[in-house]
Amino acid sequence: MSIKVENLNAWYGKKQGLYDINLTIQPRSVTAMIGPSGCGKSTFVRCLNRMHEEVPNARVTGTVEVEGANIYDRSIRPMYVRRHIGMVFQQPNPLPSRSIFENVAIGARINGLAQGAELKELVERSLRGAALWDEVRDRLDAPSSALSGGQQQRLCIARAIAVEPKVLLMDEPCSALDPPSTLLIEELIAHLKERYTIVIVTHNMQQAARVADRTVFFLLGKLVEVAETGQLFSHPQQKETEDYITGRFG
Amino acid sequence: MKTATHPFQPERGALHVRRQIASVLAVALTTLFAGAAIFFLGYLIFYVARQGVSALNLNFFTKSPAPEGESGGGVLPAIEGTLIIVGIAAAIGVPLGIGTGIYLSEFARGRLAEFVRFMVDMLTGIPTIIFGLLIWTLIVVPEHHFSGLAGGFALSIIMIPTVSRATEEVLRLVPKDLREGSVALGATESRTILRVVVPAAKSGIITGVLLAVARVGGETAPLLMTAFGTNFARVNINRPMDALPLRVFVSTLSPFAPDRSIAFAGAFVLMLLVLVTSFAVRWATGGFKPRS
Amino acid sequence: MQFLFSSVLAVGSGRGSAWIKQLQVQVRRPGDFLFRGVIYLFVLLVLCAVLGVAWVLLSNSLPTIKTFGLSFLTNEAFDPIHNTFGVRPAIFGTLETSLFAIIFAVPLGVGTAIFLVDFCPRALRAPLAFIVDLLAAIPSIVLGLWGAVVMVPWLQLSGQPWLQKYFGFLPFFQGSVHGFSILAAGLLLIVMILPIITAISREVMLVVPKSQREGLLALGATRWEVIRYAVLPFSRAGIAGGALLALGRALGETIAVTLVIGNQATKPSFSLFDTGYTLSSVIANQFGEATPGLFFSAVLEAGFLLLLITLITNILARLLISRLGRVGGLAA
Numbered sequence: 059m060s061i062k063v064e065n066l067n068a069w070y071g072k073k074q075g076l077y078d079i080n081l082t083i084q085p086r087s088v089t090a091m092i093g094p095s096g097c098g099k100s101t102f103v104r105c106l107n108r109m110h111e112e113v114p115n116a117r118v119t120g121t122v123e124v125e126g127a128n129i130y131d132r133s134i135r136p137m138y139v140r141r142h143i144g145m146v147f148q149q150p151n152p153l154p155s156r157s158i159f160e161n162v163a164i165g166a167r168i169n170g171l172a173q174g175a176e177l178k179e180l181v182e183r184s185l186r187g188a189a190l191w192d193e194v195r196d197r198l199d200a201p202s203s204a205l206s207g208g209q210q211q212r213l214c215i216a217r218a219i220a221v222e223p224k225v226l227l228m229d230e231p232c233s234a235l236d237p238p239s240t241l242l243i244e245e246l247i248a249h250l251k252e253r254y255t256i257v258i259v260t261h262n263m264q265q266a267a268r269v270a271d272r273t274v275f276f277l278l279g280k281l282v283e284v285a286e287t288g289q290l291f292s293h294p295q296q297k298e299t300e301d302y303i304t305g306r307f308g
Numbered sequence: 309m310k311t312a313t314h315p316f317q318p319e320r321g322a323l324h325v326r327r328q329i330a331s332v333l334a335v336a337l338t339t340l341f342a343g344a345a346i347f348f349l350g351y352l353i354f355y356v357a358r359q360g361v362s363a364l365n366l367n368f369f370t371k372s373p374a375p376e377g378e379s380g381g382g383v384l385p386a387i388e389g390t391l392i393i394v395g396i397a398a399a400i401g402v403p404l405g406i407g408t409g410i411y412l413s414e415f416a417r418g419r420l421a422e423f424v425r426f427m428v429d430m431l432t433g434i435p436t437i438i439f440g441l442l443i444w445t446l447i448v449v450p451e452h453h454f455s456g457l458a459g460g461f462a463l464s465i466i467m468i469p470t471v472s473r474a475t476e477e478v479l480r481l482v483p484k485d486l487r488e489g490s491v492a493l494g495a496t497e498s499r500t501i502l503r504v505v506v507p508a509a510k511s512g513i514i515t516g517v518l519l520a521v522a523r524v525g526g527e528t529a530p531l532l533m534t535a536f537g538t539n540f541a542r543v544n545i546n547r548p549m550d551a552l553p554l555r556v557f558v559s560t561l562s563p564f565a566p567d568r569s570i571a572f573a574g575a576f577v578l579m580l581l582v583l584v585t586s587f588a589v590r591w592a593t594g595g596f597k598p599r600s
Numbered sequence: 601m602q603f604l605f606s607s608v609l610a611v612g613s614g615r616g617s618a619w620i621k622q623l624q625v626q627v628r629r630p631g632d633f634l635f636r637g638v639i640y641l642f643v644l645l646v647l648c649a650v651l652g653v654a655w656v657l658l659s660n661s662l663p664t665i666k667t668f669g670l671s672f673l674t675n676e677a678f679d680p681i682h683n684t685f686g687v688r689p690a691i692f693g694t695l696e697t698s699l700f701a702i703i704f705a706v707p708l709g710v711g712t713a714i715f716l717v718d719f720c721p722r723a724l725r726a727p728l729a730f731i732v733d734l735l736a737a738i739p740s741i742v743l744g745l746w747g748a749v750v751m752v753p754w755l756q757l758s759g760q761p762w763l764q765k766y767f768g769f770l771p772f773f774q775g776s777v778h779g780f781s782i783l784a785a786g787l788l789l790i791v792m793i794l795p796i797i798t799a800i801s802r803e804v805m806l807v808v809p810k811s812q813r814e815g816l817l818a819l820g821a822t823r824w825e826v827i828r829y830a831v832l833p834f835s836r837a838g839i840a841g842g843a844l845l846a847l848g849r850a851l852g853e854t855i856a857v858t859l860v861i862g863n864q865a866t867k868p869s870f871s872l873f874d875t876g877y878t879l880s881s882v883i884a885n886q887f888g889e890a891t892p893g894l895f896f897s898a899v900l901e902a903g904f905l906l907l908l909i910t911l912i913t914n915i916l917a918r919l920l921i922s923r924l925g926r927v928g929g930l931a932a
Contacts, residue, residue: 109817112814112817114722124314124316125315127316129316134314134317135316135318137817137822138316138317138318138820139316139820140817140818140819140820141819141820142316144818147814147815147818151809151811151812151814152815153815153833155833155834164819164829165819165821168327168821168829169819169820170323214815217815217819221820224315330822330825331822331824331825333824334824334827335823337711338711338715338718339719341708341711341712342712342715342716342720342728344708345708345798346728346732348735348791349731349732349734349735349738352742352743352746355746356742356745403642404642404645404646407638407641408642410639411639411640411642411643424646424647427646427647427650427651429914429918430650430914430915431646432914433913434653434852434907434910434911435853435854435910436854437854437880437903437906438653438903439653441657441883441903442652442653442656445660445900449896472646496629496632497635498629498632498634498635498636499631502635526741527739528739528740528741528854528855529740529854529855529880532887533883533884553739553741553855556741557741557744557855557859560748568749572745575739575741575745575746578739578742579739582737582739583737586734586737
């Protein structure tokens with residue numbers, strides 16, 4: 059479940075967003091992407107599950123190798139990549155008209171992973187894995203819109219892990235949430251990394267310091283520095299990194 | 309580099325096939341539907357054009373209809389009638405529409421505004437034959453004769469909602485600074501609205517009026533019971549009057565071949581009117597750019 | 601000067617279209633009262649037109665309402681000789697043609713909208729949407745002409761016999777073949793209402809947030825699955841509202857229908873090949889003969905009924921659409 063990125067470049071139409079990224083992400087760990095707005099951290103993460111392609115006139119070159127296969131190989135369809143490399147978004151986005159159960163089940167249904175009793179078990183497992191089961195166990199049929207923001211985000215996490223991905227990408231998952239919910243999710247991430255490789259984008263350096271094993275610093279589409287989190291924050295090697303961390307910009 | 313053991317492969321078996329089929333089918337069907345709609349429009353335009361263009365000669369525009377079954381006639385009364393009746397309709401409908409639009413944008417608020425807007429919206433939902441019926445009851449029947457004037461009244465009501473909505477929307481877009489500036493210079497409210505705000509929205513209002521005119525110009529049902537139609541080129545608005553849609557209608561019902569050509573020629577003219585107006589309005593509002 | 605200053609301050613507080621009320625502190629010249637008066641008069645006239653329609657139709661229908669009551673709805677025909685009037689075949693024709701049109705126009709229209717929003721190449725989206733909108737602008741007389749001169753003969757010679765040959769076991773395709781038929785009217789109505797459904801469906805689908813689509817894509821859904829599970833459920837109310845608006849349009853269409861429907865009632869049956877007539881065509885055909893008294897009143901009651909059904913349909917439609925917070929800006 060390690061991810062090996064080689065010579066990754068990405069464009070939005072004529073504008074280049076990522077320049078020659080090379081990075082290896084360790085399995086079953088949390089890797090955080092930090093950097094100022096527009097530095098390409100979100101673009102990078104979206105290239106890991108081929109979501110970047112959904113932008114009109116998007117282009118990607120380079121390779122992203124996961125378990126021995128380059129996900130950008132011509133023979134591989136994006137939909138199967140995304141099934142195994144899941145994503146949680148900044149704004150919680152459950153299907154509002156559907157019940158809590160249905161929301162968690164939908165990925166499993168579409169991919170034919172389970173039915174009937176098995177599906178019920180899968181939903182329960184996923185909700186437990188997202189630390190939401192106890193709060194919703196007796197109202198699984200309630201619409202997802204009845205949940206609070208933090209709960210909805212955990213619902214999205216449950217939905218993502220219900221399809222049993224290998225990697226979980228999280229694009230600023232706590233930006234829209236209040237501090238108590240944020241804390242809950244950060245605790246959750248600490249548990250989740252036992253099973254999944256987690257890549258998290260965050261604009262909050264303290265969050266990176268709290269949850270990530272390794273941290274990557276992006277600036278202007280380039281990967282500036284990557285190191286074990288403690289190292290990066292206490293002894294940054296690059297000047298730009300140090301400037302960002304000490305708040306001189308960004 | 310790929311190996312056979314990577315996880316990014318389709319699932320085995322029926323599900324994969326079903327998902328692929330569903331996806332392909334969805335694309336194929338929706339493309340087919342859209343294609344059919346667009347193809348039909350193109351076909352209709354070309355068919356009517358082809359049938360109609362041959363009858364579009366000088367006679368068509370300058371002569372009155374020929375006696376039963378003879379060729380060489382034209383639709384002069386219809387053209388004159390349409391111009392007059394639509395002119396009357398606009399003279400009534402445009403001020404009323406713009407006035408209502410000004411009211412809704414500048415004066416009204418809260419429940420009253422909602423109510424008026426609702427009423428105006430209701431007007432768009434009423435079938436046009438009903439307006440013909442209304443004016444027939446109110447004017448034609450008591451006066452014991454059809455008239456172009458009655459036709460104008462019927463069409464004017466139909467114009468009101470289109471003009472009103474366009475006016476209201478465009479007036480709302482006029483930036484507040486313009487109004488504030490005028491007030492700061494000491495202008496009265498009516499001056500501000502009439503001399504500053506409305507002229508700023510001029511092109512949008514004209515667009516709305518054009519659309520309304522094109523729409524009522526093609527209406528047949530309201531005129532059936534009010535202007536009724538005639539073969540003669542009188543221009544007395546107090547007498548039955550012809551109009552292009554009415555002439556096409558009558559010609560369609562006729563069994564004679566020359567009338568058939570007249571019908572298509574008239575229909576072609578009507579279609580052209582509508583298409584040109586639609587294009588002009590879209591082009592003027594820059595509507596060919598893709599929406600985000 | 602002080603007045604103007606405070607009025608400018610008040611205006612600057614930004615209260616939407618009611619800003620002008622703030623000007624009450626301002627100097628009001630007689631011109632203003634005149635202007636306001638004229639505007640209010642215009643609005644009043646417009647309101648009178650709306651309410652007047654209902655009032656005039658209703659009050660002039662009273663004779664037949666009093667004479668026939670509910671049997672007006674079940675009587676078979678406009679029979680001036682025996683002085684009985686009824687709109688049962690007209691109501692039947694109106695409902696049959698409109699429902700036929702809706703059943704086919706909704707999938708066609710929503711499908712076209714899906715194409716325009718999701719599958720169509722980006723550069724073509726706006727132009728093609730415009731072309732579909734153009735279909736709505738075609739005057740009904742043009743469609744009626746084409747229908748009467750081209751479609752009806754074709755139906756009589758090829759279309760209806762073919763349907764009868766392969767699907768004649770269904771009651772819809774039995775009976776004698778004239779060309780002029782409920783089927784012909786229904787087909788024309790499909791063409792006329794399809795652009796409405798497409799336009800409204802397209803608008804509501806464009807409003808679906810990108811995050812909804814992305815959420816499903818991230819689970820490995822196909823494009824169709826995204827539409828099916830994220831876009832369509834989100835747009836449900838709007839599409840239904842659009843369908844209702846389209847239904848209202850179909851219910852009231854007169855000219856195209858009257859040119860192809862045959863305008864003769866037949867014994868009630870399920871056959872689409874029957875001729876028939878609608879409430880709107882009955883008004884168009886009978887007004888010329890209407891003698892004062894019951895006949896006249898009958899024509900007006902038919903009009904009142906038509907007004908009632910279309911108004912109810914429209915109100916329901918707008919309620920549905922406005923539930924999404926989208927009111928106005930829709931094609932007339």
